[in-house]
Amino acid sequence: MESVLRYWLLWPSVVHFLQQNSWAWPLSETLHFFGVNLLIGGVGLFDLRVMGLAKALPIRAVRKLLPWGVFGFILCVVTGLAFVTGLQANIPAHPYDVIMSDLWLQLKLVFMALAGLNLLAFYLTGMSRAVDDLGPGEDAPQLAKIIAGSSLFFWLMVIYFGRLIPDGL
Amino acid sequence: MWEFLASIENSAFPTWVRETSSIFGYYTVLASHTFGMAFLVGLSSVVAARALGLFPDMPLSPMQKFVPLIMVGFWVNLVSGLILISLSPKNFFTNWDFWLKMAAIVCAIVAARSLRASVFGGDPATIDKRPISASAKTSAVAMLAFWLVAVTAGRLTAYAGWVREETAVAVVVFTVVALVAHEVWVRVAAT
Numbered sequence: 527m528e529s530v531l532r533y534w535l536l537w538p539s540v541v542h543f544l545q546q547n548s549w550a551w552p553l554s555e556t557l558h559f560f561g562v563n564l565l566i567g568g569v570g571l572f573d574l575r576v577m578g579l580a581k582a583l584p585i586r587a588v589r590k591l592l593p594w595g596v597f598g599f600i601l602c603v604v605t606g607l608a609f610v611t612g613l614q615a616n617i618p619a620h621p622y623d624v625i626m627s628d629l630w631l632q633l634k635l636v637f638m639a640l641a642g643l644n645l646l647a648f649y650l651t652g653m654s655r656a657v658d659d660l661g662p663g664e665d666a667p668q669l670a671k672i673i674a675g676s677s678l679f680f681w682l683m684v685i686y687f688g689r690l691i692p693d694g695l
Numbered sequence: 696m697w698e699f700l701a702s703i704e705n706s707a708f709p710t711w712v713r714e715t716s717s718i719f720g721y722y723t724v725l726a727s728h729t730f731g732m733a734f735l736v737g738l739s740s741v742v743a744a745r746a747l748g749l750f751p752d753m754p755l756s757p758m759q760k761f762v763p764l765i766m767v768g769f770w771v772n773l774v775s776g777l778i779l780i781s782l783s784p785k786n787f788f789t790n791w792d793f794w795l796k797m798a799a800i801v802c803a804i805v806a807a808r809s810l811r812a813s814v815f816g817g818d819p820a821t822i823d824k825r826p827i828s829a830s831a832k833t834s835a836v837a838m839l840a841f842w843l844v845a846v847t848a849g850r851l852t853a854y855a856g857w858v859r860e861e862t863a864v865a866v867v868v869f870t871v872v873a874l875v876a877h878e879v880w881v882r883v884a885a886t
Contacts, residue, residue, distance in 0.1 A: 548857075548858045548861065549858055549861035549862040549864075549865045550865075552850060552851060552853075552854055552858060552859075552862040553862050553865045553866060553869070555850050556846065556847050556850045556851070556862065556866055557866075557869065559729075559732070559846050559849075559850055560843075560846065562729065562732070562733050562737075563732065563733055563736045563737040563740065563842075563846070564737065565733075565737070566733035566734060566737035566738070567736075567737030567738055567740050567741045568737075568741075570733070570734075570737060570738070571737075571738060571741055571761070574761070574764075579760055579761070579764075580757040580758060580760035580761060581757070582754065582756065582757035583753060583754065583757045583758070584752070584753075584754075586752070587750060587752035587753040587754075588753065590750050590752065590753070591741060591750065662754070662757075682730065685726065685729050685730065685733065686723075686726045686730075689722055689725050689726035689729055690718055690722045690726065692722075693718060693722050
């Protein structure tokens, strides 16, 4: 298993690209931040509305922000994968060893998984459909509020532990 | 001047933040700066996008409720930013990239205030009935552009030399490609 992960986590072509193009690493960092802004602007604002802030906004309209949040998430995932698979362009360590030893990176991944499971719960419990028709001034069910609050909390924790990663290297 | 800055740098709190092994030192201040950015830039950008005609089904009036959160983001960023500067003021003050970031933030705040006055000002009952003015749209575009510059310059303060200019060009290319792709997407979806 370890040898498989060691093979999959290190991409020499990405390392080579990042080494040959000095702008590629800082560009990835900048786009990672753009992604965070889009994620909070899209998914975060949706969560806040479901939790009860700005209740006069109809959910169906706020839902249209979600593709922007998803785009932000994709930006973060792609650039995050560039940091992992191309890590050796920045520090002389194998990504597998970093994942196994950096507690903050592990916690970031755990909170990303929790955010994913939370999203799954939002759909599987029927809360997604339950909030869909909420018009201006209408309150979301309690469970939907809990899931939305958890979503915001999990994403903020992903950001927090993401910032701590260099401390664990 | 430099002695004064050095005295700030060597005072107790910045020294603790810089040198402590606790995660509640430097990295938590850095994370707070990112939280502030996410709420300030992320939420205000949605208001700007709405003013520019995206998400037309979303009424503007209730979006005023996000303004206090946007302000919290601003104050968190101001405080955490001042702490980060105090860790190494000379390095920041002699870095043109830092001044570019500061200028972009000031311009973005001015544009954001102008946008807020244009879309949320006047009779509250008419906010969702009146058309978005050209000046509001100009403020929205300016704010988004200045946030883009501020976030990019902020990230690049950690770098030195030509890599900053190269990265800035790469960010501009990415942004133009993303905007063109969005325009194509909208047109294809409309047909």
